[in-house]
Amino acid sequence: MSIRCIIVDDEPLAIEVLESYADRISNLEIVATCKNAIKAFEILQKEQVDLIFLDIQMPKLTGIDFLKSLTKPPKVIFTTAYRDYAIQGYELDVVDYLLKPISFDRFLKAVGKVFDVNSTSANESDTISEENDYIYLKADKKMVKVRLHEILYIESLKDYVRVKTSNKDVITHQKISYLEEKLPEECFMRIHRSFIVATKKIETYSATTIEVPGKELPIGRLYKQGVLDRLNSEHQL
Numbered sequence: 001m002s003i004r005c006i007i008v009d010d011e012p013l014a015i016e017v018l019e020s021y022a023d024r025i026s027n028l029e030i031v032a033t034c035k036n037a038i039k040a041f042e043i044l045q046k047e048q049v050d051l052i053f054l055d056i057q058m059p060k061l062t063g064i065d066f067l068k069s070l071t072k073p074p075k076v077i078f079t080t081a082y083r084d085y086a087i088q089g090y091e092l093d094v095v096d097y098l099l100k101p102i103s104f105d106r107f108l109k110a111v112g113k114v115f116d117v118n119s120t121s122a123n124e125s126d127t128i129s130e131e132n133d134y135i136y137l138k139a140d141k142k143m144v145k146v147r148l149h150e151i152l153y154i155e156s157l158k159d160y161v162r163v164k165t166s167n168k169d170v171i172t173h174q175k176i177s178y179l180e181e182k183l184p185e186e187c188f189m190r191i192h193r194s195f196i197v198a199t200k201k202i203e204t205y206s207a208t209t210i211e212v213p214g215k216e217l218p219i220g221r222l223y224k225q226g227v228l229d230r231l232n233s234e235h236q237l
Contacts, residue, residue, distance in 0.1 A: 003114060005051040007033045008040040008066075009079065010058045014100065018053050018079065021107045026141045028111060037066035049074045051095075051114055056080040067092055077110050108138065115143065135182070137163060137172040144170050148187065152212045154179055154196040164215070191227050192220035205231055 005028060007018050015033050022028045031047050034040040036058055043049065054076050056063040063080075067073055076092070081100040096110035115136075136143045150165040156176040163170040163179075180190050190196050195217050197210055204211040207228065208219055219227050 002027045002029055003050045003111075004029050004031050004048055005053060006031050006040060006043055006047075006049050007053045008035075008037060008058070008063065009033075009053070009055040010035050011055070014055065014079065017102065018107070021102075021104050024104070024141055025108070025111060025138075025143070027115075027143070037061040037063065040066065041069075044070070044074075051075045051077065053077050053079050057082065064092070067094075075114055077114070112136065112143075137170050137174070139170050139172050144172075146170055148183070148198075149200075151188075151198045152201050153198065153215065153217060154188075156194040166213070189227065189230060191223050192218055193222075195220075199234070202231070 005022065007015050007022075007030065009015050009018070012035075015035075019030060019033065022030050031049055032043045034043060038060060040052070040054075052074055054063040054067065056078060057080065061069075063078065067076055076094045078094050078097045079100065079102060080098070083099060095113050098106060098110055133149060134145050134147045136145055138144070146163055146165060150167065152164045152166060154176060155162040155164065157171070159173060159175070160171055161174050161176050161179060163172070176194070176196060180188075180196055183196070187199060188196050189199050191210055197212060197217060201212045202210055203213065205219075207224070210217045210219060210227075
């Protein structure tokens, strides 16, 4: 699914940053950039637009007033340097509210909500869809679906992680600790500072290693007691 978007902001640098972020997501298409809401209104009359990255404080017409003027607005992500408008933003049913300076990780999280690839949990965690049992990971400028039941293990590669599944490897720019927090604890276990294993894929284990199909993984010294306690309790005869 390709999402057509416009960027509305009176700051050239802000537009440049958002353009560079959007360029890293293959199925996010920038239709136009606008320095004010009047120009954006003209674009909406001519183009199909699915998403607006909308600044709030702009000359002539604020982003909030512009959004209120639209009878059938596209999805909107506010981009602003001011926290004071957050409540108004959510009252207008915007997708997300990004505070400048905007990091790419935060940008990606907001866009993920538009792609509807994220679950809706109590704390708005947007990584795992419990209903469909998969996650999306960014790799090679694409959002790649990875089904949880296919994951064998996850390996840390400094600022990247390798997610090894039964049929592919996915390497994504992410910390292993981030995935450790997001993956369901009952299905995955941290066994080493560099490894997370899918517990259902464990074929054999000892005091020092765990074996999954095609790979033997080390158990870290600091994780050893917790890992063995859990495995022994789950596999008692």
